[in-house]
Amino acid sequence: MAGAELTPESTGSEMFRSDRYFKVWQYAVGHRRLLLRSSRDRPPDTRIDIHFANVDLMLLRPSYDGLIIRRADDEECEKVGLDYGVEVKPGRLFVLGGDLRSFVVSAPPQWHEDEGAMDDPSWFGQMRGTR
Numbered sequence: 023m024a025g026a027e028l029t030p031e032s033t034g035s036e037m038f039r040s041d042r043y044f045k046v047w048q049y050a051v052g053h054r055r056l057l058l059r060s061s062r063d064r065p066p067d068t069r070i071d072i073h074f075a076n077v078d079l080m081l082l083r084p085s086y087d088g089l090i091i092r093r094a095d096d097e098e099c100e101k102v103g104l105d106y107g108v109e110v111k112p113g114r115l116f117v118l119g120g121d122l123r124s125f126v127v128s129a130p131p132q133w134h135e136d137e138g139a140m141d142d143p144s145w146f147g148q149m150r151g152t153r
Contacts, residue, residue: 037116038091038133042070045085048144049077056080056126057144058089062137070135071144074116074128079108081125082118091131092117102127 040060047059056074072091074080079102094102094115102122103110110127118124134144 036090036092037131038072038089040070041088043085043087044070044072044089046082047071054078054128056128058086059144060089067137068135069138070133072131072133073144074126074131077126077128078114079106079110079125079127081123083124086118086124090119093130094122094125098122 042060044058044060046056048057049055054075054077056077058072058074060070062069072089093113094117096112098117099110099112099115102108102115102125108127114127114129116126116128116131118126138144
């Protein structure tokens with residue numbers, strides 16, 4: 023399956039949903055890239071990588087037992103900007119789960135599903151400090 027950009031038409035709408043278990047897999051400081059991974063050690067026999075580029079701010083859990091990603095609405099962008107002292111442009115805040123307890127401020131996330139092994143490099147390219 024090819025990579026796909028997760029881009030809904032309206033703010034607040036759900037972009038991605040999976041019942042699978044995801045871990046925060048890698049973060050590369052130099053290019054501000056974040057990778058969440060659902061490995062193939064549990065059925066089904068595929069792995070899913072979710073890639074966030076140009077990360078400005080993130081508040082993450084180490085893992086997610088099921089994952090929902092949605093684009094935040096204008097009010098949520100304003101709240102995160104005020105709470106964390108950063109500018110959050112519309113369309114750059116992605117909520118992981120139901121509320122602002124977990125989010126990423128970045129370019130729109132992309133995802134890719136394949137049959138790669140747990141430690142194989144991501145379809146999104148090798149990140150510094152990984153093999």
